[in-house]
Amino acid sequence: MDIEQKQAEMIDHFVKQASSLKGSAIAPLVLEATSNPSLFAFSEILAVPSVAELERTESATLLDTLRLFAHGTWSDYKGNMARLPQLVPDQILKLKQLTVLTLAESNKVLPYDKLMQELDVTNVRELEDFLINECMYSGIVRGKLDQLRRCLEVQFAAGRDLRPGQLGNMLHTLSDWLTTSDNLLVSIQEKIKWADTMSEADKKHRKDVEDRVEEVKKSLSLKVKVTPCKQADADFRGHEEMYSETGGVMDYEEDRSRPKRRRHPIS
Structure with a gap:
């Protein structure tokens, strides 16, 4: 008890x-x-x-x-x-x-x-x-x-x-405490409202960032698809030029390997 x-x-x-x-x-x-x-x-x-x-x-x-x-x-x-x-x-x-x-x-x-x-x-x-x-x-x-x-x-x-006489002092103390509690409650509510506002702003910012990231990903994906085609075309042209140039060299070498004709004076 x-x-x-x-x-x-x-x-x-x-x-x-x-x-x-x-x-x-x-x-x-x-x-x-x-x-x-x-x-x-x-x-x-x-x-x-x-x-x-x-x-x-x-x-x-x-x-x-x-x-x-x-x-x-x-x-x-x-x-x-x-x-x-x-x-x-x-x-x-x-x-x-x-x-x-x-x-x-x-x-x-x-x-x-x-x-x-x-x-x-x-x-x-x-x-x-x-x-x-x-x-x-x-x-x-x-x-x-x-x-x-x-x-x-x-x-x-x-x-x-x-x-x-103590009751009056106690009531005054309790009244002050109640006023302080009310002010504290208002302050807490304002902070909650501010926190909610900041949370919404943070969500919006995060959504903007995610959208931007998606845009960048799509842009990079398109570049990756286009680049191999362009590269293949460039490689083909490179090989074509190489074979063309090689053929020219061979002709030139072949021409050099032939015996020179002597020139006879014209009588």
């Missing part, structure tokens, strides 16, 4: 219980809820009418305790110990776990020095044991302990209840 499902079941359980209780009778439920190892969200319990009615009553500290666990940190508790009930060890552990989640909201690399200060931890070994055993094994945080850099690299952290 994942942490989200456990959360949902625990919230439903405590909301039903709180709805049936009034005044100081809610005190045991607050203690149980803020000590439960599977519960890290308290806004739904705070929204129960019988719990909200504790405001400005003798049991108002119960409401303050729930608010501390919904939005606060260990440092917040130390700064308001005078008006808050003393926490039991399970509550202290829970509030320190919630402190890590709050720190992870704004920074995904948490220095050991910062964590030790916020959690009242005196040495690195104690801090790493807490992060591994109470945060990672419980499933509220996933990350890597970098002993060389002395920090926790957060890969995942469970979300906490929204603080008063």
